[in-house]
Amino acid sequence: MAYTRQQWLTLIVFAIADFCSAVCVSLQAPFYPMMAESKGATPTQYGFVFGIFELTVFIVSPIYGNYLYKIGPKFMFNAGIFTTASTCILFGFLDRINDCNAFIGLSFAIRIVEAMGNSGFLTASFSIIAKEFPENVGATFACLETCFGLGMIVGPTLGGALFELGGYTLPFVSLGCLLLAAASLTYCILPSYTNESKGGEEEKSGSMLQLIKIPAIALAAYAIMASSISIGFLQATLEPHLRPLQMSPFQLGLMFVLNGATYGLFAPVWGFLCDKLINPRLVVIFGAFVVITSFTLIGPAPFLPIPTTLPVCIVALVLHGTGFGAELVATFTSAHRDAVLNGFPDDIQTYGLVSGMWTSTFALGAFIGPSAAGALFDLVGFSWATVFVTVLHLLVAVFFILNMCCTARRRPSTGIYTKIHHSLAQTDPEKASLITGTDDKTPLIRSISDSSYFSATSDSSEEYYVY
Numbered sequence: 001m002a003y004t005r006q007q008w009l010t011l012i013v014f015a016i017a018d019f020c021s022a023v024c025v026s027l028q029a030p031f032y033p034m035m036a037e038s039k040g041a042t043p044t045q046y047g048f049v050f051g052i053f054e055l056t057v058f059i060v061s062p063i064y065g066n067y068l069y070k071i072g073p074k075f076m077f078n079a080g081i082f083t084t085a086s087t088c089i090l091f092g093f094l095d096r097i098n099d100c101n102a103f104i105g106l107s108f109a110i111r112i113v114e115a116m117g118n119s120g121f122l123t124a125s126f127s128i129i130a131k132e133f134p135e136n137v138g139a140t141f142a143c144l145e146t147c148f149g150l151g152m153i154v155g156p157t158l159g160g161a162l163f164e165l166g167g168y169t170l171p172f173v174s175l176g177c178l179l180l181a182a183a184s185l186t187y188c189i190l191p192s193y194t195n196e197s198k199g200g201e202e203e204k205s206g207s208m209l210q211l212i213k214i215p216a217i218a219l220a221a222y223a224i225m226a227s228s229i230s231i232g233f234l235q236a237t238l239e240p241h242l243r244p245l246q247m248s249p250f251q252l253g254l255m256f257v258l259n260g261a262t263y264g265l266f267a268p269v270w271g272f273l274c275d276k277l278i279n280p281r282l283v284v285i286f287g288a289f290v291v292i293t294s295f296t297l298i299g300p301a302p303f304l305p306i307p308t309t310l311p312v313c314i315v316a317l318v319l320h321g322t323g324f325g326a327e328l329v330a331t332f333t334s335a336h337r338d339a340v341l342n343g344f345p346d347d348i349q350t351y352g353l354v355s356g357m358w359t360s361t362f363a364l365g366a367f368i369g370p371s372a373a374g375a376l377f378d379l380v381g382f383s384w385a386t387v388f389v390t391v392l393h394l395l396v397a398v399f400f401i402l403n404m405c406c407t408a409r410r411r412p413s414t415g416i417y418t419k420i421h422h423s424l425a426q427t428d429p430e431k432a433s434l435i436t437g438t439d440d441k442t443p444l445i446r447s448i449s450d451s452s453y454f455s456a457t458s459d460s461s462e463e464y465y466v467y
Contacts, residue, residue, distance in 0.1 A: 006132075007132055007133065009189050010128070010132050010189070010190065011140065011143070011144075013182075013185055013186050013189050013190065014125055014128075014129070014144050014147075014186075015143070015144060015147045016147075016182050016185065017081055017121070017125070017179075017182045017183070017185075017186055018125070018144050018145075018147040018148040018151065019147045019148065019150060019151040019154075020151065020175070020178055020179040020182045021081065021084055021118060021121060021148070021151065021179060021182075022147075022148045022149070022150070022151025022152045022154075022155060023151045023152075023154055023155040023158060023159075023175055023178075023179075024084055024085065024088040024155070024172075024175050024176060024179050025053075025084070025088075025114070025118060025151075025152075025155065026151070026152045026155030026156055026159075027088075027155040027156060027158060027159030027162075027171050027172070027175055028091065028159060028171075028172075031159065031160060031163045031168065032046065032049075033046055035094075035095060035168055036049070036103070036104070036107070039097070039098065039099075039100045039103045039104075040100035041100055041103065041104050045104050046104070046107070048108075049104065049107045049108060049111055050111075051367055051370070051371070052108055052111055052112060052115070053111050053112075053114065053115040053118075054115075054363045054364075054366040054367040055363070055367050056111075056112050056115035056116060056119070056363075057115050057118065057119040057122075057359060057360065057363035057366075058360050058361075058363040058364040058367060059360075060115070060116050060119050060120075061119045061122075061123055061356045061357075061359040061360035061363065062208045062356045062357065062360050063356070064076065064119060064120050064123040064124075064352070064356055065123050065127075065208060065352045065353045065354070065355055065356015065357060065359075065360075066207065066208050066352070066353065066356065067352075068123065068124065068127055068348065068349060068351075068352025068353075068355075068356070069347070069348055069349035069352060073124040073127050073128050073131075073348060073352070074124075074128075074190050076120045076121075076123065076124040077120070077121055077124035077125055077128065077186060077190065078183055078186055078187050078190075079117070079120060080117045080118065080119070080120030080121030080122070080123075080124060081117070081121050081179060081182060081183040081186065082117070082180065082183045083113060083114070083116065083117025083118075083120070084114055084117040084118050084121060084179060085176045085177070085179035085180040085182075085183060086117075086176070086180075087110050087111075087113050087114035087117060088114065088172050088175065088176035088179065089172055089173050089176035089177070090110050090172075091107075091110050091111075091114070091172050092168065092169040092170075092171065092172025092173050092176070093169060093172075094106060094107060094110075094168075095167075095168040095169065119359060119363075122355070122359050123352065123355045123356050123359050124352075124355075125144070125355075126141065126332070126351070126354075126355035126358060126359070127348055127351035127352045127354075127355045128190070128351075129141055129144065130336050130351040130354070130355070131348055131351055135275070136271075136275050139268060139271035139272045139274075139275050140271070141271060141329060141332050141333070142267035142268045142269075142270055142271030142272075142325075142329045143267070143268050143271070145263075145264075145267050145328070145329070146263075146264040146265075146267050146268060149260050149261075149263055149264040149267075150264055152260065153257055153260050153261065155175075158171070158175070159171040159175070162174060162175075207353075208353055208356065208357065211339060211344070211353050211354065211357060212357065214338060214339070214342045215403065216334065216335075216338040216342075216403065217335050217338050217339060217342075217354075217357070219396075219399050219400060219403055220284075220331040220334055220335045220338070221331075221335075221357055221358075221361045222361075222395075222396065222399070223284055223288070223327050223331050223396045223400070224327070224328065224331050224358060224361045224362050224365065225361045225362070225364055225365035225368070226288075226327070226365065226389075226392040226393055226395075226396050227287075227291070227324040227327040227328050227331075227362075227365065228361070228362045228363070228364070228365025228366045228368075228369060229365040229366075229368055229369040229372070229389065229392060230291055230295070230320065230324055230369065230389045230392075230393070231259075231324060231365075231366065231369060232365065232366050232367075232368070232369020232370040232373065233369045233370070233372070233373040233385075233386075233388075233389050234259070234298075234317075234320070234373075235256075235369070235370055235373075236369070236370035236373040236374050236377075237373045237374070237377045237382055237385065238255065238256065239252060240377065240382070241298075241308070241382045242255060242313065244308070245308070245309075245310055245313075247310075255313065255314075255317065258314065258317040258318060258321065259317045259318070259320045259321035259324075260321060261321065262317070262318045262320075262321025262322055262325070263321040263322075263324065263325040265321075266321070266322050266325050266326075267325045267328075267329055270283055270287075270325055270326045270329040270330060271329050271333070274329060274330050274333040274334070275333065279404075280330035280331070280333045280334035280337075281330070281334060281400050281403065281404055282404075283326050283327075283329070283330035284326065284327050284330045284331060284334070284396065284400050285396075285397050285400050285401060286323075286326055287322075287323045287324065287325070287326030287327035287330065288323070288327060288393045288394070288396040288397040288400070289323075289393075289397055290319050290320075290322055290323030290326065291319075291320060291323035291324055291327070291389070291393045292323075292390050292393050292394055292397070293316075293319055293323075294316045294317070294319035294320040294323055295316070295320070295386040295389045295390045295393075296386075296390060297312055297313075297315060297316040297319070298312070298313055298316035298317065298320075298386065299382065299383040299384075299386035299387075300312070300383065301383065301386065301387065301390070302383050302384055302387070323393075327396070328362075331358070332358055335354045335357065335358065336350075336351065336354050339353070339354050372388065373385060376388055
């Protein structure tokens with residue numbers, strides 16, 4: 001399907017904003033610890049400065065998602081980018097503070113506000129994607145995630161180069177101003193969005209708690225968290241694991257780029273497959289098994305009698321980027337579908353709820369991953385610690401397989417057959433009323449999954465079937 005001019009503008013603006021935002025969020029990694037230690041801070045103190053970012057995103061994302069339709073996605077998007085850019089610039093002046101407690105305290109405060117802005121920007125952007133690209137949610141999300149991933153890769157590299165060129169302040173001010181320019185661009189281009197369902201009638205939306213109570217979406221949330229934990233696990237423990245290989249700093253840097261680059265390369269492929277060809281649940285299951293294989297090799301697993309070698313680690317990291325990319329893209333695509341198919345209206349508020357859930361659970365995993373990885377690495381070593389991630393993803397695969405089996409078993413046994421003919425129901429709300437009944441509180445069919453719902457087009461009319 002060809003994109004409209006508005007869709008192309010939205011896609012380009014989002015790509016620029018995602019890239020710049022990721023650069024600003026990640027640029028301090030190479031030199032902030034050194035600056036913090038020069039002020040007298042301990043690794044534990046400045047480590048929490050990084051960790052508090054993900055914890056804040058986890059807490060505030062569901063709140064943003066729940067109130068997105070009241071705040072407005074365009075306002076939340078622009079306010080989020082402006083907040084992220086402003087706090088990035090402020091972070092560049094912390095080197096003027098000599099007192100250790102004041103330095104760490106202000107670092108915490110700025111980082112928390114930055115996380116609030118970044119969370120609002122991400123929640124709104126994911127919702128606008130679902131609104132603007134209803135037929136290509138997975139592919140569009142994957143393309144923007146590629147831009148965000150590239151920003152996370154470029155950020156530390158560009159930040160380190162600017163730090164060497166002009167000191168601590170230059171990277172934050174220059175890249176923060178770049179993000180402010182991107183915010184101005186989005187303000188001018190993005191249209192305003194209202195809380196209208198696709199059928200043109202207002203419908204009552206649910207809450208975040210009601211969303212999570214849907215089994216398919218609860219499983220998606222768990223898969224998102226497991227994927228994020230695997231990423232954080234390697235961020236915290238890959239360097240000490242590779243230390244015996246005596247690699248140069250440049251080689252180590254390339255190893256950290258491998259899984260992110262692979263994710264960016266394959267994410268659009270997973271998005272296209274989920275939108276057009278394959279049930280997203282199958283993609284999640286495939287991704288889970290690929291991540292299991294990755295962590296079995298990179299450990300290597302205690303039961304696998306192979307040494308730790310550079311080629312094996314490279315293959316494992318490429319597999320990891322492939323696997324967690326499949327999980328993240330597929331869960332985002334399926335969660336939107338499952339919410340609508342389980343009674344949530346197809347409007348911007350539902351998009352906000354799902355986007356808030358996705359952002360929040362990913363941030364929770366990003367907070368748990370490095371924390372658990374460090375503790376397990378100290379306690380049992382890297383090889384046994386990888387079993388933790390392997391088990392998490394084995395459960396993802398098992399739960400999704402059981403979910404698909406149970407859904408398939410219900411399909412022929414319910415005995416309920418509803419046919420909605422185009423001549424009887426002209427609009428989506430009318431079709432929904434025939435399926436669910438006129439009273440929203442007592443639906444005839446409470447849960448409809450992807451495997452039990454499809455549409456078919458005949459020569460004379462369009463027909464919807466629900467089993």
